[in-house]
Amino acid sequence: MKRLQRRVSKRVKGSNNRKKAVAQLAKLHLKVSNIRSDAIHKLTTYLAKNHSEVKIEDLNVKAFLKNHKLAGAIADCGMYEFKRQLEYKTEKFNSKLTLVDRFFPSSQICSSCCNNRISMPLKVRVFECPSCGNIQDRDFNAAKNIERWFEGIFVPERSEHQAVSSTASACGVDKQRWQSCYRYDETGS
Ligand SMILES: [Zn+2]
Known part of the structure; x- marks a missing residue:
């Protein structure tokens, strides 16, 4: 051309x-x-x-x-x-x-441990989780999260996440909801 x-x-x-x-x-x-x-x-x-x-x-x-x-x-x-x-x-x-939902931060969640709101500038193509060490292609990680997305899911704002410094309790109840969704998907029940 x-x-x-x-x-x-x-x-x-x-x-x-x-x-x-x-x-x-x-x-x-x-x-x-x-x-x-x-x-x-x-x-x-x-x-x-x-x-x-x-x-x-x-x-x-x-x-x-x-x-x-x-x-x-x-x-x-x-x-x-x-x-x-x-x-x-x-x-x-x-x-x-x-x-x-277009506001669902699919590329900022670790598909392995659900730790979320990990800052990912667009140019970074590999996802690295600071919490569990999961390393994955950015788009593949996002696709896994999209697969598990369900209606009404709550994902904390970045500011809320930073306010709670410990990652363990950062997602609270909604993290459990998120993970129960994982189990739902895996068993297929
Ligand atoms: Zn992780």
């Missing part, structure tokens, strides 16, 4: 050669867009067809697109389209689409 763009810019404006180069570039753009669309369709069909429930984080796509640093990356991977397809495909295949 870079080569073709350069070719376009080097051709004389209005010339036939430039028109040819523009057409080549447009063809490549179409090809990339087709590959992307095909990949999203295959993935969303696979997810909806083979799973009784699909949970996704209800990200605020429009707000992300306003953020210029993130806009390119988000638009590139077609997140809005991904969600839109999952919505109608889960319905088609009798699966359930659950949107996880």
Whole structure:
């Protein structure tokens, strides 16, 4: 694509050669867009067809697109389209689409010990729990938390967490609720 763009810019404006180069570039753009669309369709069909429930984080796509640093990356991977397809495909295949609260800090909770509100700047891609030493890919850890998310869960604010210095009692009753949810998932009862 870079080569073709350069070719376009080097051709004389209005010339036939430039028109040819523009057409080549447009063809490549179409090809990339087709590959992307095909990949999203295959993935969303696979997810909806083979799973009784699909949970996704209800990200605020429009707000992300306003953020210029993130806009390119988000638009590139077609997140809005991904969600839109999952919505109608889960319905088609009798699966359930659950949107996880966008304020649920899925990437700040340790999926192993439930210690939460661990500060994670976006550039840090590996999750390291200071409490239990769990080291995991950031997105995989977040996905595990999303899997265990349930309606009405309470997660303390960061300030509340800091107020209670001991991690053991930081989550209190709601930590127990959170963990009982784990057991619920594991036994399948
Ligand atoms: Zn941990």
